[in-house]
Amino acid sequence: MIxxxxxxxxxxxxxxxxxxxxxxxxxxxxDSGHDSHYQQVVGDNLSxxxxxxxxxxxxSDAVIITGGIGPTQDDLTREALAAATGRDLLFDESxxxxxxxxxxxxxxxxxxxxLRQAEHPEGAQLIPNPKGTAPGLAMEHRGTWVFCVPGVPxxxxxxxxxxxxxxLSLESGGPSVVASRLLRTWGRSxxxxxxxxxxxxxxxxxxxIAFLAxxxxxxxxxxxxxxxxxxxxALIAPVEAVVRDRLGDAVFGVDDETIEKVVISILGExxxxxxxxxxxxxGLVAAALTSVPGASAVVKGxxxxxxxELKRTLLGVSDTSRxxxxxxxxxxxxxxxxxxxxxxxxxxxxxxxPEPLEExxxxxxxxxxxxxxxxxxxxxxxxxxxxxxxxxxxxALHLTRLAVVGSWWSE
Amino acid sequence: MIxxxxxxxxxxxxxxxxxxxxxxxxxxxxDSGHDSHYQQVVGDNLSxxxxxxxxxxxxSDAVIITGGIGPTQDDLTREALAAATGRDLLFDESxxxxxxxxxxxxxxxxxxxxLRQAEHPEGAQLIPNPKGTAPGLAMEHRGTWVFCVPGVPxxxxxxxxxxxxxxLSLESGGPSVVASRLLRTWGRSxxxxxxxxxxxxxxxxxxxIAFLAxxxxxxxxxxxxxxxxxxxxALIAPVEAVVRDRLGDAVFGVDDETIEKVVISILGExxxxxxxxxxxxxGLVAAALTSVPGASAVVKGxxxxxxxELKRTLLGVSDTSRxxxxxxxxxxxxxxxxxxxxxxxxxxxxxxxPEPLEExxxxxxxxxxxxxxxxxxxxxxxxxxxxxxxxxxxxALHLTRLAVVGSWWSE
Numbered sequence: 001m002i003x004x005x006x007x008x009x010x011x012x013x014x015x016x017x018x019x020x021x022x023x024x025x026x027x028x029x030x031d032s033g034h035d036s037h038y039q040q041v042v043g044d045n046l047s048x049x050x051x052x053x054x055x056x057x058x059x060s061d062a063v064i065i066t067g068g069i070g071p072t073q074d075d076l077t078r079e080a081l082a083a084a085t086g087r088d089l090l091f092d093e094s095x096x097x098x099x100x101x102x103x104x105x106x107x108x109x110x111x112x113x114x115l116r117q118a119e120h121p122e123g124a125q126l127i128p129n130p131k132g133t134a135p136g137l138a139m140e141h142r143g144t145w146v147f148c149v150p151g152v153p154x155x156x157x158x159x160x161x162x163x164x165x166x167x168l169s170l171e172s173g174g175p176s177v178v179a180s181r182l183l184r185t186w187g188r189s190x191x192x193x194x195x196x197x198x199x200x201x202x203x204x205x206x207x208x209i210a211f212l213a214x215x216x217x218x219x220x221x222x223x224x225x226x227x228x229x230x231x232x233x234a235l236i237a238p239v240e241a242v243v244r245d246r247l248g249d250a251v252f253g254v255d256d257e258t259i260e261k262v263v264i265s266i267l268g269e270x271x272x273x274x275x276x277x278x279x280x281x282x283g284l285v286a287a288a289l290t291s292v293p294g295a296s297a298v299v300k301g302x303x304x305x306x307x308x309e310l311k312r313t314l315l316g317v318s319d320t321s322r323x324x325x326x327x328x329x330x331x332x333x334x335x336x337x338x339x340x341x342x343x344x345x346x347x348x349x350x351x352x353x354p355e356p357l358e359e360x361x362x363x364x365x366x367x368x369x370x371x372x373x374x375x376x377x378x379x380x381x382x383x384x385x386x387x388x389x390x391x392x393x394x395x396a397l398h399l400t401r402l403a404v405v406g407s408w409w410s411e
Numbered sequence: 412m413i414x415x416x417x418x419x420x421x422x423x424x425x426x427x428x429x430x431x432x433x434x435x436x437x438x439x440x441x442d443s444g445h446d447s448h449y450q451q452v453v454g455d456n457l458s459x460x461x462x463x464x465x466x467x468x469x470x471s472d473a474v475i476i477t478g479g480i481g482p483t484q485d486d487l488t489r490e491a492l493a494a495a496t497g498r499d500l501l502f503d504e505s506x507x508x509x510x511x512x513x514x515x516x517x518x519x520x521x522x523x524x525x526l527r528q529a530e531h532p533e534g535a536q537l538i539p540n541p542k543g544t545a546p547g548l549a550m551e552h553r554g555t556w557v558f559c560v561p562g563v564p565x566x567x568x569x570x571x572x573x574x575x576x577x578x579l580s581l582e583s584g585g586p587s588v589v590a591s592r593l594l595r596t597w598g599r600s601x602x603x604x605x606x607x608x609x610x611x612x613x614x615x616x617x618x619x620i621a622f623l624a625x626x627x628x629x630x631x632x633x634x635x636x637x638x639x640x641x642x643x644x645a646l647i648a649p650v651e652a653v654v655r656d657r658l659g660d661a662v663f664g665v666d667d668e669t670i671e672k673v674v675i676s677i678l679g680e681x682x683x684x685x686x687x688x689x690x691x692x693x694g695l696v697a698a699a700l701t702s703v704p705g706a707s708a709v710v711k712g713x714x715x716x717x718x719x720e721l722k723r724t725l726l727g728v729s730d731t732s733r734x735x736x737x738x739x740x741x742x743x744x745x746x747x748x749x750x751x752x753x754x755x756x757x758x759x760x761x762x763x764x765p766e767p768l769e770e771x772x773x774x775x776x777x778x779x780x781x782x783x784x785x786x787x788x789x790x791x792x793x794x795x796x797x798x799x800x801x802x803x804x805x806x807a808l809h810l811t812r813l814a815v816v817g818s819w820w821s822e
Contacts, residue, residue, distance in 0.1 A: 024426060040449065
């Protein structure tokens with residue numbers, strides 16, 4: 001189906017907020033196999049909102065309107081939809097009662113304006129919204145479906161996934177579940193991964209696979225449409241097995257497993273502790289590790305030595321004049337391991353820019369000390385100071401994982 | 412003027428990227444006194460892009476099209492604009508020569524497809540784009556102005572500010588310069604600041620003032636429309652003086668001066684050095700300080716003690732069982748100062764969540780040791796683990812500034 005998104009709100013036109021809802025809905029529609037030719041943004045104005053709805057209904061099979069269904073006077077989506085379809089605006093007494101109870105259960109009196117949320121164009125169905133008080137709406141008018149969902153992202157996403165996409169799927173006669181699995185990788189280029197998975201990429205549209213690159217990591221997304229969740233999982237499993245077989249140790253996690261979560265989890269299972277010894281990254285590696293809830297059972301601490309003298313006194317670096325250097329990095333890791341009394345210490349040193357420091361900005365050396373050994377690796381990272389530091393953190397965490405699981409690669 | 416924004420690109424419809432360009436343009440238009448009734452997003456499709464342009468020209472005084480002017484086959488804005496206005500597509504030989512030289516100066520041969528960027532509808536003016544190779548376009552058609560700018564945010568913003576807004580201002584008979592000055596504050600609530608500046612807020616629309624809150628900081632923006640930059644500066648100066656007088660030490664910087672830049676700059680001028688002693692923030696304060704280019708002249712290093720035993724051995728904390736505690740924070744600052752041999756050390760300890768740690772998540776104690784004294788302050792910060800950590804970093808840097816400039820406030 002061709003589905004059009006209308007985002008409602010003057011704050012979008014003024015640029016006070018970015019229209020992330022349209023991107024979320026667009027992405028979900030594409031994943032579900034629907035097309036989208038246009039998006040519109042319109043302010044809180046009845047006649048312009050009516051025009052926008054009329055236009056969308058004239059050229060698309062379905063319309064999703066996000067925003068403008070709250071309780072205040074500038075929430076005009078209900079009125080505009082009634083006007084655009086020539087229907088009366090009715091009042092749903094049972095939903096009004098639901099609203100009164102919602103407020104009463106919180107020990108508060110309902111502001112009268114909230115009753116607007118019980119209004120709906122004749123023939124529209126109210127969709128309960130457990131995340132808030134504004135119900136969604138679904139109605140068909142001359143063969144075109146219109147869905148109204150809140151503008152609050154959390155409420156919008158809930159109703160989109162729970163109500164709108166399944167109804168669209170039913171209407172388009174398609175499967176009722178779209179599921180996906182994200183395999184997270186590091187250490188192989190996007191083109192290398194694409195080459196290795198070329199037959200899968202071209203071989204099937206269900207499951208389909210896609211590649212996403214961000215911050216030095218490449219994600220492989222397997223998406224499937226199926227009758228139900230069990231069927232979806234059964235279709236994904238063999239493809240995931242092939243991808244894992246071909247990419248090997250490069251796959252470090254799935255779905256929302258970030259590398260810092262994975263490192264904390266692996267070390268926690270092994271009963272091991274970790275620390276960091278940083279110069280160029282200035283504490284960012286430690287900050288990433290401690291961002292994981294429960295990190296305190298695993299993370300001992302960190303030494304950040306920006307000053308040359310501190311590198312010698314704190315970390316035992318023998319030649320502090322050499323910054324972008326394997327020996328310096330390895331001494332930092334060893335010194336940190338001793339000083340922090342941690343099982344594993346990752347050390348980062350290098351040239352972040354903007355000024356060159358021995359080497360061009362982006363030249364970084366990372367060392368990892370485990371109880372068994374100390375290894376280092378030199379990297380050339382792209383971008384400005386901020387990106388070089390961010391990519392260095394990612395690389396440091398990945399090399400830590402590889403060192404701990406015994407899969408350290410030679411350069 | 413009523414100005415409509417059209418963002419072009421199938422990747423926007425698919426939600427691969429969020430339409431931040433529309434928000435940036437919308438905000439700039441509002442700041443310049445223009446209205447905006449609609450925004451559109453359309454994919455890389457000639458007939459649909461043509462329809463979108465026709466629609467926008469039929470209902471708005473000016474149209475800004477962002478995207479679709481690159482060199483590849485799916486860049487269709489030039490063709491669509493020619494079709495929508497019934498004009499021929501011409502080829503600009505002098506711009507083609509400029510493109511050839513651009514590539515030659517980089518020692519590379521120009522791909523033939525790049526010549527598309529020298530095409531333009533008859534009557535359109537090419538606007539040079541020093542940030543890239545795709546020139547912008549400006550044309551008037553039956554009283555409506557149309558501007559085409561790149562989709563790359565950096566290039567779009569440059570041409571918007573340098574070319575599009577001044578031309579719109581000229582067309583609308585308004586002043587030709589819109590300038591603004593951002594005063595950054597910390598330590599006073601938004602409502603306190605609004606109260607103190609209430610007469611300025613209601614007293615004048617030129618200069619106008621606005622309040623923006625983010626990450627615990629409140630920014631006061633003074634915006635002025637004037638004939639030229641000198642006139643704008645002359646109008647802003649007296650308002651800025653009044654704001655500074657009323658807000659005092661809360662104003663810590665202007666425009667793009669972040670608190671980490673300000674701290675590094677103040678310490679650098681004084682010839683002083685700094686370090687951090689962190690538990691809850693896990694290295695984030697040090698990371699913020701070292702994000703500033705040139706920080707190495709000022710930042711000595713950091714000690715992150717997540718482990719209780721390390722707090723004792725590394726920092727000399729006497730009672731490591733007390734985490735959210737002024738004495739602990741002050742001992743951390745003192746111990747860090749001795750250990751790192753820095754003039755100033757800021758220490759952060761507290762409960763970030765999600766589990767309570769002695770006190771509810773968000774309870775944080777920050778101490779600052781200067782050569783003269785050590786002071787601490789307890790804060791209650793809102794939000795989840797990530798927000799609590801981020802707000803703690805901001806607070807730690809601000810308290811460092813106040814301690815160094817001798818303006819420490821009592822709680």
